[in-house]
Amino acid sequence: xxxxxxxxxxxxxxxxxxxxxxxxxxxxxxxxxxxxxxxxxxxxxxxxxxxxxxxxxxxxxxxxxxxxxxxxxxxxxxxxxxxxxxxxxxxxxxxxxxxxxxxxxxxxxxxxxxxxxxxxxxxxxxxxxxxxxxxxxxxxxxxxxxxxxxxxxxxxxxxxxxxxxxxxxxxxxxxxxxxxxxxxxxxxxxxxxxxxxxxxxxxxxxxxxxxxxxxxxxxxxxxxxxxxxxxxxxxxxxxxxxxxxxxxxxxxxxxxxxxxxxxxxxxxxxxxxxxxxxxxxxxxxxxxxxxxxxxxxxxxxxxxxxxxxxxxxxxxxxxxxxxxxxxxxxxxxxxxxxxxxxxxxxxxxxxxxxxxxxxxxxxxxxxxxxxxxxxxxxxxxxxxxxxxxxxxxxxxxxxxxxxxxxxxxxxxxxxxxxxxxxxxxxxxxxxxxxxxxxxxxxxxxxxxxxxxx
Amino acid sequence: xxxxxxxxxxxxxxxxxxxxxxxxxxxxxxxxxxxxxxxxxxxxxxxxxxxxxxxxxxxxxxxxxxxxxxxxxxxxxxxxxxxxxxxxxxx
Numbered sequence: 001x002x003x004x005x006x007x008x009x010x011x012x013x014x015x016x017x018x019x020x021x022x023x024x025x026x027x028x029x030x031x032x033x034x035x036x037x038x039x040x041x042x043x044x045x046x047x048x049x050x051x052x053x054x055x056x057x058x059x060x061x062x063x064x065x066x067x068x069x070x071x072x073x074x075x076x077x078x079x080x081x082x083x084x085x086x087x088x089x090x091x092x093x094x095x096x097x098x099x100x101x102x103x104x105x106x107x108x109x110x111x112x113x114x115x116x117x118x119x120x121x122x123x124x125x126x127x128x129x130x131x132x133x134x135x136x137x138x139x140x141x142x143x144x145x146x147x148x149x150x151x152x153x154x155x156x157x158x159x160x161x162x163x164x165x166x167x168x169x170x171x172x173x174x175x176x177x178x179x180x181x182x183x184x185x186x187x188x189x190x191x192x193x194x195x196x197x198x199x200x201x202x203x204x205x206x207x208x209x210x211x212x213x214x215x216x217x218x219x220x221x222x223x224x225x226x227x228x229x230x231x232x233x234x235x236x237x238x239x240x241x242x243x244x245x246x247x248x249x250x251x252x253x254x255x256x257x258x259x260x261x262x263x264x265x266x267x268x269x270x271x272x273x274x275x276x277x278x279x280x281x282x283x284x285x286x287x288x289x290x291x292x293x294x295x296x297x298x299x300x301x302x303x304x305x306x307x308x309x310x311x312x313x314x315x316x317x318x319x320x321x322x323x324x325x326x327x328x329x330x331x332x333x334x335x336x337x338x339x340x341x342x343x344x345x346x347x348x349x350x351x352x353x354x355x356x357x358x359x360x361x362x363x364x365x366x367x368x369x370x371x372x373x374x375x376x377x378x379x380x381x382x383x384x385x386x387x388x389x390x391x392x393x394x395x396x397x398x399x400x401x402x403x404x405x406x407x408x409x410x411x412x413x414x415x416x417x418x419x420x421x422x423x424x425x426x427x428x429x430x431x432x433x434x435x436x437x438x439x440x441x442x443x444x445x446x447x448x449x450x451x452x453x
Numbered sequence: 454x455x456x457x458x459x460x461x462x463x464x465x466x467x468x469x470x471x472x473x474x475x476x477x478x479x480x481x482x483x484x485x486x487x488x489x490x491x492x493x494x495x496x497x498x499x500x501x502x503x504x505x506x507x508x509x510x511x512x513x514x515x516x517x518x519x520x521x522x523x524x525x526x527x528x529x530x531x532x533x534x535x536x537x538x539x540x541x542x543x544x
Contacts, residue, residue: 070537
């Protein structure tokens, strides 16, 4: 069937005017066969394996981007959670491994490599302990290495010893990069119910149930959804949901086509499509602005959660119909520093940390790219993590925490992170301490929701 | 690689010789035009063409030739594989 003039124009408009793009093609690489008792040998194997698979990732992605006239913004790599490799290592070896990953990322021309990670939702094995101890240095002494730690799942409950430790890790990582507003923390995510095939950073890792090598694709398009809604200013909410769904469908179809093409040129398997509305600091590329277009005077006011819930659900429905292999996080992201509307919401006093927490109950992921007061203590951050983990655990969804205590800054200051990471107004933690709660440690048992067998 | 279809879109201020210029480049690059439609919107010339690219290896040369006409006539010309549009608009 031939294409109509309007259809061609619609696609071109989406790409050129509304910032439809393939946000990331992320190659997942298993490093299980690189394990070695000798850390120097292991580093060599890791470096060679990454280069052998991902050596031409950037080049092929750029050729395909050119052919289709659609930008592929980021090319990235995720690896087997590094803790799996570190059972016989020292902390020093672990930091060296992170530096090797950094070098491999630079050599392949990608901007981020994810998977300096550990899964400790029930407890930490030796390799996990080593990784946790190495994390602050690994994050602050590399520029492209991203880490994540799973500290809770619906099936296992919340590892509160891990939560306590991670508050300390985040504080130390921030202190080690005090000259750069604690930027190391922007590369680190704490997860509940992590997605093992998530292509988006900083939380991407190549799960232990994944194949040898795989290509996962993340598409985005808040700008496309925003512009589609602008054409229906008086539609009722059922119709608004339909517009979002239809738009999400088209975006996902484009993403899957490109993803499959990149995978086929690289001779690897296509994994999943992750359709997430991921904002950027570009004009009109904001999730907050979509909520405002739906009818909120400003994001954060009453109605924000209902509007977000509807949008998140419509995105999923459109995406699920468009691709047989939808995975990752698929939903709306609300990273504060990367969304002009969210930044303004906080500056104007409309959006608060409590509201952001509540929003994470109904959208994908969680507290993302939030700048905290520099004197926030580790137990306060652990408390924040514990709350977010509880939301994920009870609601059987992925939740995450990526917060940056900014050394020397207090509420009302603006922290600049630069580039893709944007800038964020500093929010203060509640000054009352959860220290005793966090110090108790142990494991919060899995909820009744886990007993489904 | 087998033959591929592509959509070429041309946008710019209306002037004499746009179609002639663009189609000459296509003919020189052995590209067959399957369908063509154009319109003028507020002085802006907009043309869409569906073309058949016989030898995808020569795409680089095509882009170079188009670059000349882009600059000379101040046009925005994009070449995009057609399956993108099919995928987005046809189930």
